[in-house]
Amino acid sequence: MTEPEDNxxxxxxxxxxxxxxxxxxxxxxxxxxxxQDAFRRLHLELDGKTEHxxxxxxxxxxxxxxxxxxxxxxxxxxxxxxxxxPAGLDPDSRKVLEEExxxxxxxxxxxxxxDIEDSHGAARWEVETDCGYRVFDVRDxxxxxxxxxxxxLLQDADGNRFEVEDIEQLDxxxxxxxxxxx
Amino acid sequence: xxxxxxxxxxLEGENSPPWKFQYQTMxxxxxxxxxxxxxxxxxxNEALRQEIERLVDSDxxxxxxxxxxxxxxxLVGSDEQCLITLYADITPGGAYGDRWFVATDRRVLTVADxxxxxxxxxxxxxxxxxxxxxxDFLGSGSLEALTDDRAVELVRFSRTEAPTMARAYHILRxxxxxxxxxxxxxxxxxxxxxxxxxxxxxxxxxxxxxSEVCTFCMQRGKLFVRLLxxxxxxxxxxxxxxxxxLVFSVLNLLPAYVSKYLVDEVLxxxxxxxxxxxxxxxxxxxVTRAVVGLARGYMLEWLGARVVFDMRVQVYDHLQxxxxxxxxxxxxxxxxxxxxxxxxxLQYFIAEGFQEILINILTxxxxxxxxxxQNARLAALTLLPIPLISLSTYxxxxxxxxxxxxxxxxxxxxxxxxxxxxxGIRVVKSFAQEERESRxxxxxxxxxxDQEIRAxxxxxxxxxxxxxxxxxxxxxxxxxxxxxxxxxxxxxxxLVMFTQLMWQFYWPIQMLGMMTHRVQHALTxxxxxxxxxxxxxxxxxxxxxxxxxxxxxxxxxxxVTFSYEPGKPVLTDISxxxxxxxxxxxxxxxxxxxxxxxxxxxxxxxxxxxxILLDGHDIRDISLRFLREQIxxxxxxxxxxxxxxxxxxxxxxxxxxxxxxIAAAKAANAHDFIxxxxxxYDTLVGERGQLLSGGExxxxxxxxxxxxxxxxxxxxxxxxxxxxxxxxxxxxxxDRLVSNRTTFAIAHRLSTLRKATKIxxxxxxxxxxxxxxxxxxxxxxxxxxxxxxxxxLSKVRAW
Numbered sequence: 001m002t003e004p005e006d007n008x009x010x011x012x013x014x015x016x017x018x019x020x021x022x023x024x025x026x027x028x029x030x031x032x033x034x035x036q037d038a039f040r041r042l043h044l045e046l047d048g049k050t051e052h053x054x055x056x057x058x059x060x061x062x063x064x065x066x067x068x069x070x071x072x073x074x075x076x077x078x079x080x081x082x083x084x085x086p087a088g089l090d091p092d093s094r095k096v097l098e099e100e101x102x103x104x105x106x107x108x109x110x111x112x113x114x115d116i117e118d119s120h121g122a123a124r125w126e127v128e129t130d131c132g133y134r135v136f137d138v139r140d141x142x143x144x145x146x147x148x149x150x151x152x153l154l155q156d157a158d159g160n161r162f163e164v165e166d167i168e169q170l171d172x173x174x175x176x177x178x179x180x181x182x
Numbered sequence: 183x184x185x186x187x188x189x190x191x192x193l194e195g196e197n198s199p200p201w202k203f204q205y206q207t208m209x210x211x212x213x214x215x216x217x218x219x220x221x222x223x224x225x226x227n228e229a230l231r232q233e234i235e236r237l238v239d240s241d242x243x244x245x246x247x248x249x250x251x252x253x254x255x256x257l258v259g260s261d262e263q264c265l266i267t268l269y270a271d272i273t274p275g276g277a278y279g280d281r282w283f284v285a286t287d288r289r290v291l292t293v294a295d296x297x298x299x300x301x302x303x304x305x306x307x308x309x310x311x312x313x314x315x316x317x318d319f320l321g322s323g324s325l326e327a328l329t330d331d332r333a334v335e336l337v338r339f340s341r342t343e344a345p346t347m348a349r350a351y352h353i354l355r356x357x358x359x360x361x362x363x364x365x366x367x368x369x370x371x372x373x374x375x376x377x378x379x380x381x382x383x384x385x386x387x388x389x390x391x392x393s394e395v396c397t398f399c400m401q402r403g404k405l406f407v408r409l410l411x412x413x414x415x416x417x418x419x420x421x422x423x424x425x426x427x428l429v430f431s432v433l434n435l436l437p438a439y440v441s442k443y444l445v446d447e448v449l450x451x452x453x454x455x456x457x458x459x460x461x462x463x464x465x466x467x468x469v470t471r472a473v474v475g476l477a478r479g480y481m482l483e484w485l486g487a488r489v490v491f492d493m494r495v496q497v498y499d500h501l502q503x504x505x506x507x508x509x510x511x512x513x514x515x516x517x518x519x520x521x522x523x524x525x526x527x528l529q530y531f532i533a534e535g536f537q538e539i540l541i542n543i544l545t546x547x548x549x550x551x552x553x554x555x556q557n558a559r560l561a562a563l564t565l566l567p568i569p570l571i572s573l574s575t576y577x578x579x580x581x582x583x584x585x586x587x588x589x590x591x592x593x594x595x596x597x598x599x600x601x602x603x604x605x606g607i608r609v610v611k612s613f614a615q616e617e618r619e620s621r622x623x624x625x626x627x628x629x630x631x632d633q634e635i636r637a638x639x640x641x642x643x644x645x646x647x648x649x650x651x652x653x654x655x656x657x658x659x660x661x662x663x664x665x666x667x668x669x670x671x672x673x674x675x676x677l678v679m680f681t682q683l684m685w686q687f688y689w690p691i692q693m694l695g696m697m698t699h700r701v702q703h704a705l706t707x708x709x710x711x712x713x714x715x716x717x718x719x720x721x722x723x724x725x726x727x728x729x730x731x732x733x734x735x736x737x738x739x740x741x742v743t744f745s746y747e748p749g750k751p752v753l754t755d756i757s758x759x760x761x762x763x764x765x766x767x768x769x770x771x772x773x774x775x776x777x778x779x780x781x782x783x784x785x786x787x788x789x790x791x792x793x794i795l796l797d798g799h800d801i802r803d804i805s806l807r808f809l810r811e812q813i814x815x816x817x818x819x820x821x822x823x824x825x826x827x828x829x830x831x832x833x834x835x836x837x838x839x840x841x842x843x844i845a846a847a848k849a850a851n852a853h854d855f856i857x858x859x860x861x862x863y864d865t866l867v868g869e870r871g872q873l874l875s876g877g878e879x880x881x882x883x884x885x886x887x888x889x890x891x892x893x894x895x896x897x898x899x900x901x902x903x904x905x906x907x908x909x910x911x912x913x914x915x916x917d918r919l920v921s922n923r924t925t926f927a928i929a930h931r932l933s934t935l936r937k938a939t940k941i942x943x944x945x946x947x948x949x950x951x952x953x954x955x956x957x958x959x960x961x962x963x964x965x966x967x968x969x970x971x972x973x974x975l976s977k978v979r980a981w
Contacts, residue, residue, distance in 0.1 A: 038331055038332035038333065039328060039332060039333040040326060040332075040333040040335065041333075062320075102276055103276070103319055103322070103324070103338075104319040104320060105319070105320050105321065106272070106276065106319060106320065106321035106322035106340070107320070107321055108278075122387055122388045122389055124387055129278070131272075131276060131277045131278050132277050132278030132279065133278065134278060136342075137387050137388035138388075139388050139389065141591070156341075156342075156388070157381075157388030158340070158341045158342040158344070158345075158388075159321070159341040159344070160321050160322075160340050160341045160342060161320060161321040180584055180588075
């Protein structure tokens, strides 16, 4: 700690550190174009030239959303590009990317809870999501993660993911039910 | 879901579990084919046909609803044979919906069933399919067909269907005319490793991760009975205690009876000698009651403490037997909380709660009998508030149970923070995160406090309410009883007795109300304790397990595959042979599976596929205890127990001769520093050995391994956390240790492997290269690259 009065624990982001280590290459959206070919492979173009074929977009912070960064990986899982602010892409690229992301992060949002049968072991959830009605079993309390007190991430016994975006936005009954689980 | 028609399974019994409904045996569309299933003019090879048959017989195939089947019938030719049918649950648009994927011998197709609207969504003839591709995403997956000019998404499915899809996939790939070897390999890349989560055979719900017991199917009554079964060994004492309790309850009620006599026969009759008789009687009752109460209290307290003692020992013994998997899944704090808090709460219940319940129930019953024999109508009036009290007690107990469960969970989470932060205090301090850790604890304490307040609020509302109800009851008794006395329908003494008994009657009812939460609490704890006990011990020991008379240490891996989580193989197809005297160096990037590989040798986990052989015997056939006795483990972070240096060296051999301990310490290059410690071999190492330096701890643990004299030695980065000089000392010690044994050495620093007779380079759980140092160096593979890199590094930095 260089400044004793500063108790926050930011990354050591002083100028020297930035120069030596933190030289992260983040690409602005206007330099990038994304499209999909007939083989459903994603193509990535930087500044109108370098082309990467069959890339896989992943979010750097899929849960916290701490930064809106998308990492494109090639077929060997090596990063080829780190993209900033994907919303700034041209409309066509954005559409392709959004569709691909929707596929790779299938996390239905729970809109209503019909019932949660809990016996302090596994719990059976019966819910309505933005993708439709679903019943699933949550094996363990640790699969119910509460973030910031209001957002809940769920993982069921098979590895399916669900999300409650904001407990406060749920109806009373749903809220009462989920309250017992968290 | 509702519109799905389920065919009666022909192969499985009627009593197959309900969750299996969607995976039931397939109904074939065409005639069941014999050997000659044709595709593209060539006869399908026998192996593939058999595999399809097996798939059909397994629970992978989905039964088609009638409408879907009709739709397919309309499309396909009469001689076309349906091979595989699968259910998928996500629409192309990304919503939940029913999809049926069908592979015939001519094409693959997907039929959509959107609330009865059945139509064929996609179809691709096999002649066009070049390749199939199964894609794995977070929370979902998809199956694609690649043709010459495009890729077609056949189906999307959630992870629930993913294991089924993966199993069918490798057969589908072979239908897509890929060569067999490739497909067989594809099966090993994980798709074959998919497993369903364990489910309760009774109700079909997924089992909680840490338990093999379905908590839905667990009954409270049974729980109670099981708790009582712990009294079994102390039957005589328990029965005596119960008898004394009965006597005590009766003695409690006698004074009321005596006061009736006092009023009616002595006071109203002005019968002088009666007074001294009453006084004597009461004195006798009080004295007896004190004696009985004392004996009873002692007995039951003793019983409670004893039962809990038994239980704690049992739980701890059982914990030792559980697999590492159990401990990996649970935070240490939570496990500790079960051994301490939950069992402590049970003691409270068995010792105090249980006998109070008994007394109260007995008292209520006896009073009810007395009241009804004295004056049935008045008794009935007295009982008037009982239903109300019972009902509110019931509601209250349900509410309080939930709240207490939350309280319990908050407690466990506080324990988990402590178990985290206290051992890690050095890291905490070095990052100056004390405040953050305090905050973490404060937040959880706050949350615990909030829940406790909720509980307090609940029962501070409950009791005054019940009090009010009983007060109303007393009004009725005074009113009606007073009327009866005034009209000479009842004696004054009887009224006096009634009022006395009335209070003695309401009190136990209230007590029972209060007990409910204690019972609930105890049952919750019992549930948790039993959960631990009901987890089967790690690996079932086959009764006919082999104990080898002599172990040479010849260890062979035969295409071993392993995954912690289904579908994510950590090790794939590992085969190699280690002869006694071999030093096997394991090299590879972090996460390559090096530690997992050596864990498999110790059988901390079971291989998923393949075999590990020790001297030609499958290690699963060898008694676990015996196997582990043959293995010495030296870890990167050696774990020392609280105790002296010599106790730690002799861990596993408490009776070892002091000379042997010193010899082992000398061989481990530990002797010199040990004798320099203030108390020599008797120096306490502190919790987890924190009073010793890292290198010292390491050498103590090596001495421990040397004393054990194992045939197989596992060094898991044993020297990576010490300085160069210490490393040299340790290396010398290890060199002494490895002769004549089979040694596995995991190392990041390749220099430590210079003595290795065989080096295995792992990457992504597969063997990338294997050979001696020189062979690999010439090979220009990953190993030689790493060597060059480390040589570069060593120029700059001394290690």
